[in-house]
Amino acid sequence: MSAARSAFSCITRIAREEWRALFRDRAAVAGLLLLTVLMLVAAMTAHEHQRNADAERTRYQVQANHEFEAQPDRHPHRMVHYGHFLFRPLNPLAAFDPGIDGFTGNTLFLEGHRQNSANFGDVRQTSLLLRFGQLTPAFVLQVLAPLLLVFFGHAAVARERESGTLRVLLAQGVRSREVVLGKLLALAGFAGLALLPALAALAWFAAAGHAPWPLATVLAAGYAAWLLLWVLGVVLVSMCVARGRDALLVLLAAWAVIVILLPRWVPDMANTAVALPTRFEDAIHVQREYLALGDSHDPNDPKFAAFRDRLLKQYGVARVEDLPVNFKGVVGMEGERKSSDLFNRYAAAAFDRQERQAEIIDAFGWASPALALRRLSMTAAGTDLASYRSFLEQGERYRYALIQGLNRLQAEKLAYADDIDRSKENRVSREHWQGFPAFRYEPAPLADTLRRAAPAGATLALWLTALGALAWLLAGRLGRAVR
Amino acid sequence: MSRLTFELRLIVRSRLSIAALLLLLLLSTLAVWSGMQEVERQRQTIARLAPLHEQDVAALAARYPASKDAGNPAYYTFYNTWDAPSDAAFLALGLRDVAPYVLRIRALGLQAQLYEGETFNPEIALPGRFDFAFVLIYLAPLIAIALLHDLVSGERQAGRLRLLLAMPDAARLWRRRVALRYALLFACLAVPACAGAVLSGTGVVALVIVLAVVLILIAAYLAFWTGLSMVVSARGWRSVTNATTLMGTWAVLTLVLPALANVALVRAIPVHQGVDLMLAQRQTVHGAWEVPRDETMRKFVASHPEWRDKAHVPPGFHWKWYFAFHQVGDESVAGQVRDYREGLLARQAWTGRLGWLLPGVGAQAVLHRLADTDLPAQLAYQDEIAAFHRRIRAFYYPYLFNERPFGTEDFGKRPAFAPRAADPLVPWGDVFAVFVLAGVVLGAGLVGLRRLRVEGAD
Numbered sequence: 001m002s003a004a005r006s007a008f009s010c011i012t013r014i015a016r017e018e019w020r021a022l023f024r025d026r027a028a029v030a031g032l033l034l035l036t037v038l039m040l041v042a043a044m045t046a047h048e049h050q051r052n053a054d055a056e057r058t059r060y061q062v063q064a065n066h067e068f069e070a071q072p073d074r075h076p077h078r079m080v081h082y083g084h085f086l087f088r089p090l091n092p093l094a095a096f097d098p099g100i101d102g103f104t105g106n107t108l109f110l111e112g113h114r115q116n117s118a119n120f121g122d123v124r125q126t127s128l129l130l131r132f133g134q135l136t137p138a139f140v141l142q143v144l145a146p147l148l149l150v151f152f153g154h155a156a157v158a159r160e161r162e163s164g165t166l167r168v169l170l171a172q173g174v175r176s177r178e179v180v181l182g183k184l185l186a187l188a189g190f191a192g193l194a195l196l197p198a199l200a201a202l203a204w205f206a207a208a209g210h211a212p213w214p215l216a217t218v219l220a221a222g223y224a225a226w227l228l229l230w231v232l233g234v235v236l237v238s239m240c241v242a243r244g245r246d247a248l249l250v251l252l253a254a255w256a257v258i259v260i261l262l263p264r265w266v267p268d269m270a271n272t273a274v275a276l277p278t279r280f281e282d283a284i285h286v287q288r289e290y291l292a293l294g295d296s297h298d299p300n301d302p303k304f305a306a307f308r309d310r311l312l313k314q315y316g317v318a319r320v321e322d323l324p325v326n327f328k329g330v331v332g333m334e335g336e337r338k339s340s341d342l343f344n345r346y347a348a349a350a351f352d353r354q355e356r357q358a359e360i361i362d363a364f365g366w367a368s369p370a371l372a373l374r375r376l377s378m379t380a381a382g383t384d385l386a387s388y389r390s391f392l393e394q395g396e397r398y399r400y401a402l403i404q405g406l407n408r409l410q411a412e413k414l415a416y417a418d419d420i421d422r423s424k425e426n427r428v429s430r431e432h433w434q435g436f437p438a439f440r441y442e443p444a445p446l447a448d449t450l451r452r453a454a455p456a457g458a459t460l461a462l463w464l465t466a467l468g469a470l471a472w473l474l475a476g477r478l479g480r481a482v483r
Numbered sequence: 484m485s486r487l488t489f490e491l492r493l494i495v496r497s498r499l500s501i502a503a504l505l506l507l508l509l510l511s512t513l514a515v516w517s518g519m520q521e522v523e524r525q526r527q528t529i530a531r532l533a534p535l536h537e538q539d540v541a542a543l544a545a546r547y548p549a550s551k552d553a554g555n556p557a558y559y560t561f562y563n564t565w566d567a568p569s570d571a572a573f574l575a576l577g578l579r580d581v582a583p584y585v586l587r588i589r590a591l592g593l594q595a596q597l598y599e600g601e602t603f604n605p606e607i608a609l610p611g612r613f614d615f616a617f618v619l620i621y622l623a624p625l626i627a628i629a630l631l632h633d634l635v636s637g638e639r640q641a642g643r644l645r646l647l648l649a650m651p652d653a654a655r656l657w658r659r660r661v662a663l664r665y666a667l668l669f670a671c672l673a674v675p676a677c678a679g680a681v682l683s684g685t686g687v688v689a690l691v692i693v694l695a696v697v698l699i700l701i702a703a704y705l706a707f708w709t710g711l712s713m714v715v716s717a718r719g720w721r722s723v724t725n726a727t728t729l730m731g732t733w734a735v736l737t738l739v740l741p742a743l744a745n746v747a748l749v750r751a752i753p754v755h756q757g758v759d760l761m762l763a764q765r766q767t768v769h770g771a772w773e774v775p776r777d778e779t780m781r782k783f784v785a786s787h788p789e790w791r792d793k794a795h796v797p798p799g800f801h802w803k804w805y806f807a808f809h810q811v812g813d814e815s816v817a818g819q820v821r822d823y824r825e826g827l828l829a830r831q832a833w834t835g836r837l838g839w840l841l842p843g844v845g846a847q848a849v850l851h852r853l854a855d856t857d858l859p860a861q862l863a864y865q866d867e868i869a870a871f872h873r874r875i876r877a878f879y880y881p882y883l884f885n886e887r888p889f890g891t892e893d894f895g896k897r898p899a900f901a902p903r904a905a906d907p908l909v910p911w912g913d914v915f916a917v918f919v920l921a922g923v924v925l926g927a928g929l930v931g932l933r934r935l936r937v938e939g940a941d
Contacts, residue, residue: 027727038739045746060758067766072773082769085762100605103581107758109595109765117600120757123581123608124600125827126749127834127858128847131611135742147734151727245722249499249629252730256625261510264617267607268517275524279602280532280563280585284539291542354604361606378606385606423799 007178014174014182015189018156022190028152032193035148039140039197043095046136050095057087057106061439069434073427076409077332083111084402086395088118089441091382092210096202096219097138099383102130108392110399112336112406113296115343117279118392137198138377141223142370143259145194146230149187150251153234155244156183157478162244166478176479180471184235191227198223214446215380218453222376225460229369232467239474262368270360274353282346289342296335299328299420307334321416328419329411333404340400347396351389358385365459372459379453382443386452390444398439405436490663500630500664507618507626508671514618515679518573521612522683525572525584529565532585536563544894553882553889554802561587562875564900566864569855570684571693574676575616575847577856581608586868590879592809593872594764594816597865598757615676616850619701620843621737623672624708628729630664631712633722635935640722648935657713657932665709672701696853696909700846700917707842707921708733713928717935737843744837744844752833754826760819767815771808783807786814793884803883810876824862831858839916846917852910867903874898 022028064085071082088106105118123130133139157180160166169179199220206216234251241247294303299320308320311330320327365372378384410419413428494500540560547556566584583601611617634657638644647653676697684690711732715725771779780794787810796804838845851857878898882889 027724031731041743049746049749056755060762064762067762074772078769078772082765085765100609103605103608105600107761109761117602119598119600119761121581121600121605122749124578124861125754125757125830126745127831128577128851129741129745129748129834129837129844132741132745132844132847133738135739135746139742143738144734147730151730155723245633245726248723248726252625252629252726256622260621264610264613267604267610268613271604271607272517272520276602276604278528278532278585279583279599280587281535282602283587284535287539288542350602354606357604358606385604388605 007175010174010178011182011185014169014179015185018183018186019189022152022186025152028190031148031151032190035140035144035194036197038135038144039137039194042135042140043137043197043201046098046134047095050090050092050098053101053106054090054092057089060085060107061087061089065438068436069430071430071433073430075426076329076406076414076428076432077112079433080112080332080403080406083109084399084439085109086398086439088388088391091387091443092205093215093219093381094383096136096198096205097377097381097383098134098136099378099381100385100388101383102126102134104388108395110395110402112403113290113339115340115347115396115399137201138381141195141198141226142373142377145191145227146255146259148194149191149227149230149234150248150255152190153187153231154238154247154251156187156235157238158241158244158247161242170479176477177472177475180235180239180475180478183238184231184471187231187235188228191231195224195227212446215382215449218380218450218457219377222373222380222453222457222460225457225464226369226373229460229463229467232464232471236467236471236474239471239478258368259370262364263370263374266361266364266368266371267357270357273360274357276350276353282350286342286346290339293335293338293342296332296339299331301331304331304334307331323416325411326414326416326419328416329407329409329414332407332410336400336403336407340396344396347392351385354385362455365456366462369460369463372456372463376453376456376460379449379456382449384452387444391441394441395439402436486659487663490660494663494667503626503629504667504671507623507668508675510622511615511618511672512675514613514615515573515675518576518612518614519679519683521576521614522568522573525568525579529567529585532563532565536561536587540894540897544891547889548891550889552802552886553879553893554805556889556894557590557802557806557879557883559589560894560897561589562871562897562900563587564864564868564871565902566860566867567902570686570689571680571697571854572856573679573683573854574614574697575850575854575856576612576614577851577854578858578861579856580612582861584864588868588872588875590806590809590872590875592764592768592812593869594760594813594820595768597868598761615679616847616854619672619704619850620846623668623705624733624737625730626671627664627668627705627708628712628726628733630668631661631709631716632725632729633716634660634712635716635932636720636722636725639719654933657935658929661709661713661928661932665705668705668709669701672705673698676701692909693853696849696914699914700849703914703918703921704842704846706925707917710921710923710925710928714924714931717928717931719935736841740841741837741844744834744841748830748833752826752829754823754830757823760816760823763819764812764816768809768812771811774808776804779804779808779811782811782814786810787880790880790884803880806876806879806883827858827862835910835913838913839920842917842920845913845920849910849913849917852908852913855908863903871898871900 064087068082068084071079086108088104088108090101094101102122105121107120108118109116133143157166160169160179166179170176202216202220205211206213233254237250237254238244238247241250294301296304308327311323311327312318312320315323317323323330361371362375365375375384379386409428409432414426418424418426543556543559547559550556564586568579568584572579581601581603583599586596586599588596635644638647647656650656677694680690680693680697684693712729715728720728776796780796784791784794793803834844835848838848848857852859875898878896881887882893
């Protein structure tokens with residue numbers, strides 16, 4: 001018991017000394033302050049951008065909803081082509097990690113017989129500056145914070161060895177593991193200070209009700225693990241390399257590869273490995289299959305003959321004119337059903353291919369934990385591909401319900417005889433447009449998000465365990481090497 | 484010369500330096516190769532789509548062998564447009580991964596078709612491409628720093644500094660050492676880039692221009708980082724401090740300041756008119772069904788006076804009115820389209836100006852302009868599409884307004900897209916700016932090393 005206590009006090013004393021050394025170094029303090037300021041600037045601008053973007057999209061959504069409802073009395077099929085606009089709302093945690101938000105369109109036009117792409121993403125509306133990275137809390141923690149730890153931690157053990165104090169310490173009966181633990185504790189404290197503003201921002205976010213606590217916690221844990229990983233790595237290299245400057249070069253090289261090179265290279269490889277078809281050729285293939293389905297605007301299209309016969313039999317009548325519903329509207333519904341199945345098939349295939357690319361990238365998490373961290377961060381912030389896909393799929397469900405609702409109006413409110421008379425103006429009351437519910441985006445269920453973030457979390461944990469075990473093992477040998 | 488070989492032998496003996504240089508050579512070769520692969524893939528895609536598109540039109544021609552007017556053919560016929568990558572595109576792929584380089588349009592309202600997105604994986608686009616621009620702008624400075632940060636301090640720590648400074652040609656010694664490292668770095672970047680340019684170049688003039696700009700740019704950008712390393716080296720700090728300072732500067736210049744600038748730029752020049760013009764265009768196009776037809780035709784004739792005498796629309800649906808209101812819809816948002824483009828170009832212009840201060844941004848802007856893959860290139864493609872759209876409409880209007888029948892042979896007369904001739908518009912001003920900035924820093928570095936001699940002699 002007392003042995004453990006003395007070991008503990010020894011570790012804290014070493015940590016305290018290391019802290020004192022760190023804070024005597026004016027560059028370290030300046031670096032920490034700079035990082036904190038950057039973090040605060042990033043958090044504020046990202047938060048403001050998130051709020052503005054969300055307010056703007058909400059305003060556009062209200063405007064679009066209003067314009068839809070304000071349409072005059074007209075033929076329901078006119079409304080099918082008038083369509084509707086949806087604006088992708090921005091998840092509150094996007095203020096922490098905007099993820100792919102700048103790269104996806106956020107304006108979705110819904111119309112009959114078509115599935116459109118989401119347009120007006122930021123990336124096509126900015127100069128190439130966006131490609132240098134966005135200044136967000138996630139960027140500061142992912143890219144800059146490890147660099148800070150490398151700069152000011154690389155000499156932690158190497159310095160003691162170079163100056164010979166390590167030998168003195170060990171001769172005085174301090175265990176080598178205690179030295180290393182002390183250094184780890186000191187650097188972890190330093191990392192904690194760097195992380196503090198982000199943790200405070202996340203806590204404020206959750207406390208103010210902008211984001212659920214579990215997701216904020218996942219983000220906090222993920223970034224804490226990321227920085228801890230660097231703390232372990234930095235001390236480990238500092239332990240193994242003879243001179244401080246070699247440790248610095250090794251660590252800078254590792255940082256450049258893990259944080260800068262691999263996160264670009266791996267996605268590029270995945271993009272080559274799984275090719276995506278262009279929208280152009282998908283459109284041609286879709287169009288070809290769509291035409292094969294028959295023209296739902298034409299009630300006499302032979303492709304719909306079987307459907308017509310089934311309908312006639314169901315109602316027990318001989319002619320479409322005798323049906324209690326408007327046959328044109330019913331054919332429109334059947335056509336929309338078939339074509340939507342077709343569009344959904346292509347859309348799902350495109351997304352599945354993108355998910356295969358993502359799987360390749362995720363598999364490289366063992367080579368660069370930065371990839372795992374990015375996955376965890378984007379997933380928890382709701383700004384990853386899966387969230388985007390979910391928005392598009394919800395938009396498609398809304399589109400389908402809307403179009404079929406309009407087709408049903410045509411089927412039930414307009415007589416077939418009037419409808420096929422081109423010289424006649426057929427309109428239904430505008431009240432019907434007002435009856436359609438507005439689109440509501442449902443964020444993914446919490447459990448779902450957590451499940452998707454789990455593999456990346458596991459990768460980070462594995463990295464932590466491996467580095468921790470290695471540090472423990474080599475720390476034990478450190479004493480032998482010096483003696 | 485023997486001194487140079489001696490220095491070279493010193494470098495070769497330092498395993499770290501040689502590893503760093505080989506890594507740079509490997510990465511830039513890889514980047515050039517993968518850029519060329521990507522350009523080839525895009526060319527193949529364009530080539531693959533042309534026959535597919537022809538089949539599509541042929542099927543349509545078979546479906547409408549004889550129309551009494553051009554309405555149905557005009558409504559259903561799509562036209563393929565493409566934006567082939569330039570010979571230098573492999574250097575910097577730019578926006579080509581997120582903006583479409585193939586787009587189908589038809590005679591309906593252009594503004595509803597022009598902003599169509601391409602299928603791409605945003606998670607892959609997010610970190611940016613691994614291309615030559617990336618290696619040059621982000622990675623080359625890191626290698627330069629690794630090679631040069633202990634130029635002076637390494638000698639001091641080895642105890643040789645006083646001896647070296649006491650030598651009669653000490654200043655020349657530093658210059659020789661720096662020049663040699665600079666030359667090796669330059670070769671590692673220039674050789675793959677030139678090989679790539681030669682392999683993908685088609686025209687001699689274009690090739691010469693591309694090579695000249697790329698070499699100037701590599702030379703200037705490396706000179707900036709070499710100069711900065713010398714400035715820091717001459718301060719007389721320890722190697723570790725030098726490395727920390729240089730890496731910190733690198734992070735600020737290539738990561739932090741451009742990101743901050745992006746925030747500032749997006750705030751200063753808001754561009755959301757894209758959505759506005761889309762909403763406004765839809766209102767006009769779909770509202771047209773409720774507007775008296777004569778009014779729509781009056782608006783149409785105002786910009787198309789040649790159809791004044793044929794603008795009367797009989798009762799019932801008529802295609803000429805349908806296509807006219809699509810055109811009127813486009814014209815109604817012309818002002819917003821102009822504002823939108825001006826906003827985008829203003830952002831681009833400010834980025835260019837930023838490049839005068841931030842060498843990374845400047846080099847990026849020059850490379851992407853040379854490669855013709857930046858925002859202006861994308862806008863130029865949109866301009867081409869707009870011009871082609873005018874030709875398409877001009878092709879159908881005589882059929883529609885003169886009520887001429889449209890048959891299978893008329894499909895053969897339809898206009899074909901002629902892509903713009905890619906001539907590299909070199910932003911000599913920006914190249915010059917990078918060059919001047921690099922020259923200033925390099926000069927400061929040389930002066931610093933010369934001072935070192937004076938102080939050392941004291």
